[in-house]
Amino acid sequence: MSSVKPKKHLGQHFLKDENIAFKIVEALKNDAVLPLLEIGPGTGVLTKYLIQHEVDFYALDVDKESIEYLKNTYPTFGYRFILQDYLKYDVPFDRFNVIGNFPYNISSQLFFKIWDDRSKVDEVVCMIQKEVADRICAKHGNKTYGILSVLLQAFFDIEYLFKVSPGVFNPPPKVQSAVIRLKRNEVTQLPCDEKRFKQVVKTGFGKRRKTLRNALKDLNLSESAKALAEMDLRAEQLSVQDFISLTEKIS
Incomplete structure (x- = not known):
């Protein structure tokens, strides 16, 4: 197997720009401290830099073709590539970080799962639709401010890092993309239920x-x-x- 075909039903748009891939990995501040979950590794455009950085990473994907390709490409790290859906995954770490080019069709669901895992998640660096990034970063009084804005901002400090154009993907999505970083704040528990x-x-x-x-x-x-x-x-x-x-x- 020499490549992985992007699958529309999985919302896959594979990043092909190495410079952007490098910038995403570099945006992770605590990459050497905690275990790292890469969500949706696809063809491994981020994975190769995680390996170079000697990060303790584990890559989850529901695409069997992707997992088999990565295991064949990086046989030494084969055990780190897991055929699993993060939405259904009980993460076996007390604390961990998250990175990934999130599948566009389930990005909101992934953030709700991250909220559910908030006591464990220290940092998230991810590429998502610009519309979703705008929503997550929005402040009150803004029309894009919504459920994810409130839930995530209650527990994370959020930074909008940079925009990404459709042309650097295969296939190009019909939307603009953006990279954001979520860093767990000091709130351990809200004063309400x-x-x-x-x-x-x-x-x-x-x-x-x-x-x-x-x-x-x-x-x-x-x-x-x-x-x-x-x-x-x-x-x-x-x-x-x-x-x-x-x-x-x-x-």
């Missing part, structure tokens, strides 16, 4: 054009909760801290 926090955020943005009083009405709030001043606002008007505070008040 975190499951309730997630529920409030998702429900609030589920009807983002409505005030929170109407958007959250299915949560069976008390009359005192309904009377809170925040209930006159829409979800996009609340900062991350506002959502934390609101969850405390209505729980």
Whole structure:
């Protein structure tokens, strides 16, 4: 096997620009400290630099062809290439980092899984659709501000690193891409129930054009909760801290 064919149903767009691949790996600040999960290694454009940097990496992919290709290309590291879906993977490390050119069709799902793994994830460097990157980095009051913005910013410091044009992929996607870095902040636990926090955020943005009083009405709030001043606002008007505070008040 000499190559891996990109598969549309897996959302695969293989990066072919070595300079960008190098920049993505270099953006990982703690590459030599913790185990690293590479999500969706594809043809190994990032993997080769992880090997050069002697990083303790493990690459997960649902594409059997990709895993077989990487095992054949790097037989010494064969045990590090795992046919597995990160969305269903119980990571066997207490702490780890994440890197990858995330499949475009499941990038949001991957970030929800990263949020679920927030007690273990120290750092994430990834390439995703520019639209998703804009959403994750957005601040309150912005139309692109949403569920992922709030959930991820509650636990991570997020940096927008650089944009990537479609022409450096095979096949070229129909969207612009961007590379971002998430670094775990010092928050170990929110001062509110975190499951309730997630529920409030998702429900609030589920009807983002409505005030929170109407958007959250299915949560069976008390009359005192309904009377809170925040209930006159829409979800996009609340900062991350506002959502934390609101969850405390209505729980």
